[in-house]
Amino acid sequence: MIEFREIGKRFTGTVALEGVNFAIERGGVYALVGENGAGKSTLMNLLAGVYPDYEGEIRVDGEPVRFRSTRDAERAGVSIIHQELNLVPDLSVAENIFLGREPTDKLGFIDFRKMRRDAEAVLADFDFPHSVNAKVSTIGVGWGQIVEIAKALSLEADVILMDEPTSALSENELTRLFAKTRELKERGATILFVSHRLKEIFEIADEAIVLRDGKYVGRRTIAETTREELVNLMIGREFFEERRDVDLDAKPAILKTERLALKRGGAPLLRGIDFELREGEILGVAGLLGSGRTELLKFLYGELRGETEGALFFRGEPYSPRSAARSIRDGVSFLSEDRKVEGNFAEQTIRFNASVSVLDRFSSFGFLDEKREKSAVGELLEKLNVKMRGDKQKITELSGGNQQKVLLGRSLMSEPKLLLLDEPTRGVDVGSKQEIYDLARDLAERGVSIVAASSEIPELLMLCDRVLVLSAGEQTAILDSATADSRDVLQHAFTNV
Amino acid sequence: MNKQLSVFFAENEWVKPALGFLGLFVLCIVFSPVSSKGTLIFLKFDNLSNVLRQVSEIGIISVGMTLVILTGGIDLSVGSVLGLSATATAFGLMDWRLGFFGAIGVALALGAGAGFVNGAITSAGKIQSFIVTLAMMTGARGFALFLSDANSRNIGFGENAAPESFKIFTESFFGVPFPVYIFLAVAVVAAIVLRKTRFGRHIFAVGGNQTAARLSGVNVALTRTVAFTVAGFLSGLAGVVHAAQLYQGNPNDGVGFELDAIAAVVVGGASLMGGKGSMEGTIAGVLIIGVLSNILGLHGVEKDFQLMLKGAIIVAAVLMQERRWSFRNKGA
Numbered sequence: 001m002i003e004f005r006e007i008g009k010r011f012t013g014t015v016a017l018e019g020v021n022f023a024i025e026r027g028g029v030y031a032l033v034g035e036n037g038a039g040k041s042t043l044m045n046l047l048a049g050v051y052p053d054y055e056g057e058i059r060v061d062g063e064p065v066r067f068r069s070t071r072d073a074e075r076a077g078v079s080i081i082h083q084e085l086n087l088v089p090d091l092s093v094a095e096n097i098f099l100g101r102e103p104t105d106k107l108g109f110i111d112f113r114k115m116r117r118d119a120e121a122v123l124a125d126f127d128f129p130h131s132v133n134a135k136v137s138t139i140g141v142g143w144g145q146i147v148e149i150a151k152a153l154s155l156e157a158d159v160i161l162m163d164e165p166t167s168a169l170s171e172n173e174l175t176r177l178f179a180k181t182r183e184l185k186e187r188g189a190t191i192l193f194v195s196h197r198l199k200e201i202f203e204i205a206d207e208a209i210v211l212r213d214g215k216y217v218g219r220r221t222i223a224e225t226t227r228e229e230l231v232n233l234m235i236g237r238e239f240f241e242e243r244r245d246v247d248l249d250a251k252p253a254i255l256k257t258e259r260l261a262l263k264r265g266g267a268p269l270l271r272g273i274d275f276e277l278r279e280g281e282i283l284g285v286a287g288l289l290g291s292g293r294t295e296l297l298k299f300l301y302g303e304l305r306g307e308t309e310g311a312l313f314f315r316g317e318p319y320s321p322r323s324a325a326r327s328i329r330d331g332v333s334f335l336s337e338d339r340k341v342e343g344n345f346a347e348q349t350i351r352f353n354a355s356v357s358v359l360d361r362f363s364s365f366g367f368l369d370e371k372r373e374k375s376a377v378g379e380l381l382e383k384l385n386v387k388m389r390g391d392k393q394k395i396t397e398l399s400g401g402n403q404q405k406v407l408l409g410r411s412l413m414s415e416p417k418l419l420l421l422d423e424p425t426r427g428v429d430v431g432s433k434q435e436i437y438d439l440a441r442d443l444a445e446r447g448v449s450i451v452a453a454s455s456e457i458p459e460l461l462m463l464c465d466r467v468l469v470l471s472a473g474e475q476t477a478i479l480d481s482a483t484a485d486s487r488d489v490l491q492h493a494f495t496n497v
Numbered sequence: 498m499n500k501q502l503s504v505f506f507a508e509n510e511w512v513k514p515a516l517g518f519l520g521l522f523v524l525c526i527v528f529s530p531v532s533s534k535g536t537l538i539f540l541k542f543d544n545l546s547n548v549l550r551q552v553s554e555i556g557i558i559s560v561g562m563t564l565v566i567l568t569g570g571i572d573l574s575v576g577s578v579l580g581l582s583a584t585a586t587a588f589g590l591m592d593w594r595l596g597f598f599g600a601i602g603v604a605l606a607l608g609a610g611a612g613f614v615n616g617a618i619t620s621a622g623k624i625q626s627f628i629v630t631l632a633m634m635t636g637a638r639g640f641a642l643f644l645s646d647a648n649s650r651n652i653g654f655g656e657n658a659a660p661e662s663f664k665i666f667t668e669s670f671f672g673v674p675f676p677v678y679i680f681l682a683v684a685v686v687a688a689i690v691l692r693k694t695r696f697g698r699h700i701f702a703v704g705g706n707q708t709a710a711r712l713s714g715v716n717v718a719l720t721r722t723v724a725f726t727v728a729g730f731l732s733g734l735a736g737v738v739h740a741a742q743l744y745q746g747n748p749n750d751g752v753g754f755e756l757d758a759i760a761a762v763v764v765g766g767a768s769l770m771g772g773k774g775s776m777e778g779t780i781a782g783v784l785i786i787g788v789l790s791n792i793l794g795l796h797g798v799e800k801d802f803q804l805m806l807k808g809a810i811i812v813a814a815v816l817m818q819e820r821r822w823s824f825r826n827k828g829a
Contacts, residue, residue, distance in 0.1 A: 303712060325714035342712055345705040347773045349508075356702050357713035359695040366694045392508050410713065440717060 001025055001061060002047070002159065002190065008055035009042050011397060016042040020056070024209070026158075029181060029191045031201040031222075034211035034234050035401070035429040040194045044161045047192075048080035049073035060159075060453070069101075079157035085144045089137035093128075094119035096136055097151045123148040126176050141338065142169055142289035142455075149177065153184075160184065164192035164427055170289040170488065172456045196429050197456065198227050198445050210234055216420045228270045231430055246444075248465060251278040254418055254449040255300070256313040262299055263307030269295045272475045273310070275468055277418075277451065280444045284464030284481070285453035286489050292473040293453035294337060297420045299453065301334040302327045307377050315417070328357055332414035335408055337423035337453075342397055351377050351391035353406050358413040380409050385435055401432035408436065412443075419443065421452040425459065438461050457486045471497035511777035514765045517814060518781040518788070525792045538795055546673050550822040553577070553680035554742075555757050556780070557735040559765075560687045561612075561728030562758040567691075567723045569704040569771025570619060570626035574613040574633035574715035575732040576754035578611045580747070582736025587650035588745025590659035597662045605733040605741075611637055614727015616722030626725070634755070641748035649747035652740065666741030676738045683731060688776035700724060704771025762787055764814040787815065 017039040024030050032040045046054050049067030057064050058078065067073035094115050095102075103114045108159045119132040126146050130139045136147060138169040141277045145165065147351035152160055169177065173396065181191060181204055195201055201208055202222060209219045210233045218233055253276045260273035270292050276282050285293045302321030312319050314330070321327055324334070338340035345353050355362065363372040376390055384405045388398060395403055404427070411419060421440070425433045440450055440463060454460050459480045460467050467478040469492040477492040506512060529539030538544060558575045565572045582604040589600025615633050619626045652659050668675050691697035699720040702710040711717050735754075740746045765782030767774025789810060793803045 013667070261717075301712075323714075325716060328714040336709075336712060342706075342708045345702060345709060345772065347705050347768075348701060352698065352701070356698065356710070356715065361699055363695045366696055368693055368695060388505075394508075492560050 001059075002192075003059040004043070004047075004056070006056035006145065007043065007046065009039070009046060009051065009056070015129075015214055017046075017054075020211070020214075020216045022209055022216050022219065024190065025190065026061075026190045027185065027188050029185055029204055030193070031205035031208040032194045032202065033196075033208050033230060033430075034217075035213075035431040036427065038211040038234070038399075039214040041163050041400070042214075044163050044194065045191065047073070047159075048078060048161055050080070057288045069190055074155055074157065077157050077163065078159040079152045080161040080163065081148050081152045082163050083139065085148060085231060087144055087147060090135055092133050092135055093123075093130065093139065093147050094132040096147055097122065097132075097154055099151075102442055109138050119150070119287055120156065122154045123147075125180055126150065126173070137371065140290055142173060144480060145169055146177075148390055153180070158188065159190045159192070162191065164194050171457065173289065174200070187288065188413060191385065196425075196427070196433065198230065198413035198430070199458070201230075202227070234430055235422045246280070246465070248278045248281050251280055252314055252316075253277065253313075254279050254281075254337060255451075257309040257493070260308065260310035260312055262295070262306050262308050264302075264304070269304070269306065270299065270470075270473050274475060275478055277449050280447045282440060282450045282452060283465045284460035285451060285470065286457055286460050286467050287453075287470035287493050289455065290472075291302050291470040293455075293470060293491065294422055295473070296470065297422050297451065297453055300418075301332060303334070328414050328416075331414070331417035332420065333357075333411035333414055333418070334420040335411045335422060335424055337426060338401055339400070339407060339427070344403060346394075346396045348395065350381070350386070350388055350395050350398070350406055353395045354381060354391075354409045355413060356416075361413075361476045376413070377409070380412060381406065384409050385441065401428040404428050405432065405435070408439070417448060417450055419450045421450060422454060423454055425454070425456070433459075457489045459487065461489070469493050499568055499771070506598040506599050510766050510773070511775040513817070514778040514781035514785070514814075517764075517817065518785050521785055521788055525788055528792065528796075530795050539792060540704060542672060542753060544791065544795070546669070546677065548784075548787050548791045549677040549680070550674040551790070552556050552783050553674075554735045554739055555761060555786075556680040556704050556783045557683050557731050557738065557756060558728075558754060559758040559779050560683050560776065561731035562755075563765070563767060563774060563776055564691075564700060564724040564758070565626070565728045566762050567771060567774050568721050569707070570725070571630065571769065572612075572725065572728050573627065573630040573755050574611060574615060574637055575728065575735075575758055576751035576797070577607050577634045577637035577641070578729055578732035579736040579739055579751035579754055580749060581611070581637045581644075582608050582733040582747045583743075583750055584641045584645045584650065584673045584736075585738040585826050586650050586737050586740040586748040588644060590652055592665060597660050600659075600663075601737050604737050605730055608733020608736065609726050609730040612726040612732070613722065615729065619725065620718035620721050636695030638748070641730070645746070645748045647748060649745050649749070652744045652746070663741060666738060676742070677736060678702065679734070683734070684780050688780075691776050696723065700771055704773075706772070728733050732805040748753070757786070764811055766819060782814075785810075 001023055002025040004020050007017055009017040032043065034040050045051050049070045049072045051067060052068045059065065065076065067076065069307060078085060088099065097119045098115050103111045105111045116132050119290050123132065125394065128146065130143065136144055149165055163176065185191060205222050207219055207221050208230055210230065220230060255277040257275055261271040262269045272339055273296065275283065282445060285296060287293050296305055300321055302323045321462045323328045345356065351374065355373050359368065362369050374391065386405045387403050389403065408424065424436055428436065444450060452464060461484065465479050466482050467479045467484065467491055468475060469479065474496055476495040479488055513815065525539050526537060529537040532538050558579065562572055562575060585607050586600050586604040589595040591604050595603060611633055615626065615630050616631045618624060654661055666675050682777065691700065699715050701711065702715050703717050703720045707717055741748060761782040762774065762779050763769065764785055765774065765778030767778060789807065
């Protein structure tokens with residue numbers, strides 16, 4: 001049994017956890033749920049030894065423990081899989097899995113053969129498509145997540161903490177992860193995981209533990225609760241899921257492609273891209289991991305360039321995206337799927353992060369008018385409901401969801417006509433997700449066109465007017481989300497694999 | 498109160514090096530040697546203005562180095578460029594007869610040109626600036642030796658020599674030597690640029706997260722190139738000051754200055770990873786190192802021991818930067 005007693009944790013100026021009391025039994029799958037900043041990740045990190053400095057007491061099987069480091073926790077059988085990848089990009093998959101505990105031969109040299117064999121063994125259940133000798137930088141975020149999970153499994157921990165292990169996974173990788181999770185549970189392991197996807201929680205968890213604003217608010221046995229009940233516990237208000245209904249055919253096309261194909265260094269990245277995006281339309285981009293969702297968005301933003309075929313029109317004119325800087329000037333904005341690597345300026349303030357792409361607007365002769373900047377940023381972030389102490393706070397002090405809202409704010413500062421969102425709700429809690437959906441719809445109402453890529457098919461069907469499906473870089477369908485369901489989307493996503 | 502204090506420290510990173518300098522200053526007063534008349538020698542106006550004059554060359558270089566380090570780069574060529582600029586200044590005045598502005602203009606242009614080449618090759622070739630500026634460090638030294646035939650050139654004044662106006666660099670105004678005003682002016686302008694301009698923000702953006710900067714529409718190559726060009730220009734300026742202080746241009750001068758400048762920037766709280774640091778911090782770092790040398794000199798500590806102590810102080814200062822200041826109990 002693992003008990004949390006009167007747990008409290010404070011960061012510079014903010015309370016992350018306060019008086020948290022609950023206990024979980026061994027051999028179960030527990031979901032830790034709550035809104036952004038509810039304290040879920042923090043609580044996991046306390047148990048995993050990431051933050052040894054906290055109030056209260058954690059007991060494992062009746063024994064008080066206080067892990068000083070993740071290594072310390074691992075020795076006691078507690079292993080954590082982090083929300084953001086903690087892999088070394090230039091090391092191989094096998095080297096990452098056994099980082100810091102490499103098997104050695106008699107002379108003390110690394111026994112690479114054993115390491116490879118063991119790595120292959122832990123990855124066997126995941127149908128891992130790459131060699132374990134491949135560098136992590138070459139396998140993509142989703143498979144990186146799988147490597148991270150394999151690493152935790154190879155530690156043979158009996159308490160496994162997963163901080164949003166699924167946020168980068170596509171549906172079929174999820175299935176494998178869940179099968180693995182059930183197997184672990186049968187072997188008597190305890191699994192505590194954070195997820196924002198209710199569907200997953202209902203599929204895999206035995207019990208959900210709900211946190212709100214750093215406090216424990218209750219727990220529900222999954223078999224005896226409903227989505228609505230959980231969501232209401234988390235956010236304390238009603239949760240809507242509805243589709244909008246507008247007539248888009250009357251609107252002019254903002255973006256139009258004709259048999260567009262993109263190659264880079266001879267390798268085909270995209271082909272057969274053929275769609276029309278109307279003013280105020282939300283177009284979803286669906287596809288499996290590696291199907292080219294991110295590539296399509298980055299191509300449209302001018303970040304990914306190569307040899308193109310076919311035609312692209314933006315606001316009626318032939319168009320070829322050249323650079324992010326030009327796209328922003330032309331009224332195109334982009335939100336990256338990878339906050340840590342491509343989004344945040346981690347050392348900088350919220351205001352810096354929000355305004356960096358539109359400093360022209362606040363400067364004359366290169367000098368910034370900080371008053372105007374402050375009020376514009378303040379106004380926008382208030383609309384986005386960012387929970388912060390002030391705009392001089394470092395962005396990394398915010399919870400994942402609030403960071404995402406700041407970055408979304410950055411994309412909106414330039415008042416785009418076309419908004420490209422890559423996994424806009426990844427690692428974001430239910431309440432913020434809803435806010436992001438509402439915001440996207442609101443923007444669409446006001447004539448902004450949106451292209452949103454997501455690995456969550458139900459999310460796309462609910463949010464978007466139409467869904468473009470990619471399979472191995474090729475467009476295989478455009479579906480009307482009023483009539484299509486998840487199965488249709490998946491079928492087209494699997495066409496080429 | 499404690500919470501507000503820790504928030505204040507988190508949001509104003511330059512405060513730590515500034516407090517470090519103040520602490521050192523107080524220590525220097527306490528340990529100052531006393532003259533026969535009973536006054537504290539360290540605190541004497543002449544001594545303090547002497548400290549400032551001594552740090553002004555490294556100070557000017559450190560301002561440029563700060564810009565480069567904030568973008569995530571490093572400039573190893575500043576010492577050689579200073580030597581080149583000092584040499585060009587002397588030859589410009591004495592042999593090429595360029596006059597006051599002409600000679601200084603050539604020296605500054607050489608500095609800025611070297612910096613521009615550093616920045617352009619780093620950006621266009623996507624090569625680490627460590628390597629590019631290492632090459633420039635060698636190349637600029639070679640060019641200085643070529644210009645001067647490996648001889649130092651003395652600066653004299655008179656009919657067929659340097660104009661009297663060049664003596665301004667060795668004069669004092671209100672008791673403060675002219676180079677100190679140059680250092681302060683450069684530092685203040687740079688601090689304002691970093692804090693109040695779009696370019697300053699772009700420097701932090703490029704150094705903090707290059708990919709995010711590019712995706713946010715920041716011209717990464719341009720920002721980096723300008724930072725290197727300014728650093729080169731300021732090395733050129735320091736070279737002019739150097740030549741004027743010594744009344745000569747020596748192509749072998751400035752060896753090791755890049756390391757002193759990097760030390761000052763790092764003691765000032767900047768991260769060599771880029772994106773973190775401040776001009777205020779760098780100024781504090783320059784002063785910390787300057788005051789330290791001064792008090793040791795006043796006590797007649799030998800050069801060898803001074804260097805060892807300086808090494809230890811740099812490490813200690815950086816260790817103090819890395820520690821998060823906490824005003825709370827650490828818990829059980």
